[in-house]
Amino acid sequence: MIQPNTIRETPITRQRLVVIGNGMAGARFIEDLIGLDPSHAFDISIFGDEPYGNYNRILLSNVLNGSQDAKEIFLNPLAWYADNQITFHAGKKVTRIDREAKIVYADGVEEAYDTLVFATGSRPFVPPIAGTSLHGVFVFRTLDDCRNIAEYAKDCKTAVVIGGGLLGLEAAKGLMTHNVKVTVVEMGPWLMGVQLDADGGKVLQQTIEKLGITALTGASTKEFAGDETNRVKGVKFADGSIVECDMVVVSAGIRPNKELAAESGLACDRAILVDDTLQTNDPSIYGVGECVQHRGMVYGLVAPIWEQTKTLALRLTGLNTAATYTGSKLATKLKVMGVELASMGRISDVKPTDEVVTFAEPARQVYWKAIVREGKVVASCMLGDLGPADELVDYFMTEKPAPSRRLELFFSANTQTHGTEISLADLPDAKQICDCNGVCKGTIVKAILAGKTSVPMVGKATRAGTGCGSCKKMIAGLIEAVAGAVKADPSESWYVPAVPLDKPTLVAECKKRGLKSVSAVLAELATHEDEKSKNGLASMLKSIWGTEYIDERDARYVNDRVHANIQKDGTFSVIPRVYGGVTTADDLIRIGEVAKKYSVPMVKFTGGQRIDLLGIKKEDLPGVWADLGMPSGYAYTKALRTVKTCVGTEFCRYGTNDSTGLGIALEKRFQGFEFPAKVKMGVSGCPRNCSESTVKDVGIVATEGGEWEILVGGAAGAHVRRTDILCRVKTRDEAMQVIGRFLIYYRDNAKWIERTYDFVPRIGIENLRKIIVADSLGIGAELDAEVEKTMAAYVDPWLERDQPVYAGQFSEPRKISLPVLL
Amino acid sequence: MLTLNRIALCQLADLPVGLGRAFEVDGKPIAVFRTRAGKVFAVDGICPHKGGMLADGMLSEESVVCPYHAFKYDAITGECDQQGTCAIETFPVDVTDAGIFVTI
């Protein structure tokens, strides 16, 4: 649906279009424009203050509550900008506009424009009270906010959220999933004052209190109090009361980013003023999104934005120069903390002559209210059960007369009451299914008929379901009704792309059929062949079959075939094992001699506490290994890498446990174990944690009391994640056993190239504790046996120096000269 | 003037099953692959992206995957799966009892 922006062969004079703000409005506007203008009449540049491609801000709530990963919410990858010849200035804030010369300036960059579009959005409003700059006080608007909140929450037990609106409640819910006890503070007399009336607010409050969140309403925040390290410790209220907390999220409303426009002399009120053509008072400058005020309205939801960007794109491309935007009627369905909520019109705005129809069912926390003015529905809110919501939205949007028996608004013949099957087939084609993107049933059905038979496919084709996601169930229902079974993008769960099976099923099939080599699996179970799948299968089969595994080298990446890392010039690097990072003078001398003998171009200490010989020719590998006489350090392959240690009790004056001893023992036990992704460990002799154990796949830290704390799921590479605490144990043997169980459980259940930093949160640390520590599945002994079996199957791969396993494994290119022509 | 030469490379057994091997024919690097199904291909030895040694790559059906950044080249047409990367040269190969011959 989004057309690639192909360049026309005949050069045309292109218009320079500059967009300020790479948020939901800015990026959507460009998509609309490109979609309508495949001939590329515009040279487009876009500035974004945030250093990322554009993402779906709505889904930040999911990122915070952990139900989605940050990388899943991106709308367009960076490549999209390049593919469409859009100049994207990421992380550049526009600070000045010269309207005379038509140039915008951002730090170090300037762009000239013919047409300029403001899409600067809004920012959180932080009330002017003391203490907002303390550590631990956050706002909730951007991806970075989200990350910072989640990171800080790890060390917190209690939090206060200032603001009981939609966003505040989403933030509260997100914090709950980080095991933080939350109090929501609302200044108004009830929660979600914009969407609900007093009674609705009360019902919502009861509902969320059942979830374990405390709500304080009518509470005016006076100040945030901190401790001597400037960390927030509590919130003080106007009535003198105090709520203690370890962190605060302020969600007290938003303010449009209008300052740049105002400084440039554009007319502004609460936001940047635009007319029905979305033009500001400068005919070359337009505005869309939360930064604009149109007919007195400043919107805070995405639905109006989609109408605005579409209108502007139609006008600018000249496809419909008469297109206008006349305002949006807002009817939204929201999901707050698992509570269904629908809202339309202004519920608080009741005139004496209005009729108010309400229905409440407190036991089920259901509350419905509609305001009828001059025979028409002008506002409504519904909570708990949205059975009649679609009907009501229809009354509200079309302004058709309300039924004369007003209660039929809620209980008409058409109303689907809770629990009954929704008959999607009976809905009219014009019925809107996705409220975020304004996609109606007809459009979705068309896409399904055109072969888009999974929810993500429909989303890609029509955008339906790509906003807040609450309509995905309906889309799935439509697919089922139109095309039969729903395809929930099953490939998500496959272990590798070429075999359409999830890992447990795949393992079971391989065992049942006795498939011991990659080629056998490909022949019997695969849809095609690709290198990723081959690598993944090889690793999996090796762990299932141990010594019985049939090792086919064509299923393996070059590093895994020659047991070294390929370098940019085709040479290789050799990193021998240095157990626990502890070496000897003799070993160092030997390494030095080898380096001299083979004129090794670089000898380097690695980031993993050992020594790397870089620049070795493939044909020299066997000789180097023989001369070193040390086992492979597995710096290649998805296998156990290093076990970093600190000196611990051996020498350090703070050490409480023998960290080097444990590190060496661990590395000897688990060397050569292959996993779905690499595994790194660290052992520290005291909580000062000099071996960085808190950012390892498995970390072990000695406690002041002399016990060992076992940590899992950390990393500090492209992804930084702090470990979760799996358990504490008293002895070294216990530590070795728990770690063995964790490693095997990870090996057997993770997806291909899923590192522990993704695996641990996916399974959940609580769950892992049950399985690994409490042995809730009763598989402990099996896991222990797997450790033994895998240890027994380990053979140092560098022994292949004596007997290459395939033709040309360590050969240099064979040189052939041409016959001499006479 | 362009002259084509049919050159003896090696015996089939010199090629590892499912993998490639590097040759230099009159100084020109070429990579020769043998699929599990028994087909033999010869392609340019050097990846046009950043000079990866294609003989160290893997096969993905009838494409060669560069060991450096995993660009994929069709072993017959030489076409690359990454937009904007030029195709690689491919060479006719014939497998006889006397050995493997490439025409360059």
Ligand code: SRM
């Ligand atoms: C050699 C070394 C750099 C150095 O000179 O110090 C290194 C070199 C490479 N690292 Fe690393 N990493 C090295 C320590 C690290 C560390 C530090 C550590 O292990 O304590 C990290 C961060 C810790 C972590 O992993 O959490 C690290 C995080 C990465 C990542 C990011 C992984 C991630 O999922 O975030 C990659 C990329 C990947 O795996 O996809 C990577 C990938 C690589 C590759 C394989 C990249 C490549 O494909 O060429 C490099 C292989 C070079 C070679 O040919 O030898 N390397 N790499 C270090 C070897 C340590 C060792 O003794 O084994």
Ligand SMILES: Cc1cc2nc3c(=O)[nH]c(=O)nc-3n(C[C@H](O)[C@H](O)[C@H](O)COP(=O)(O)OP(=O)(O)OC[C@H]3O[C@@H](n4cnc5c(N)ncnc54)[C@H](O)[C@@H]3O)c2cc1C
């Ligand atoms: C957590 C959360 C949940 C939400 N949930 C919903 C929901 O369920 N339903 C719904 O309809 N809406 C929801 N919203 C609101 C919705 O996200 C906004 O309405 C929408 O993002 C507004 O789009 P925009 O492009 O106008 O502003 P933004 O998305 O904020 O984009 C503006 C961008 O412009 C950049 N910018 C600003 N000034 C400059 C400058 N001078 N130079 C360069 N760049 C600049 C900013 O950094 C920002 O990236 C939610 C919002 C949040 C934060």
Ligand code: SF4
């Ligand atoms: S972890 Fe503690 S004991 Fe070990 S070296 Fe560091 S400070 Fe010393």
Ligand code: FES
């Ligand atoms: S060098 Fe071949 S893909 Fe980069």
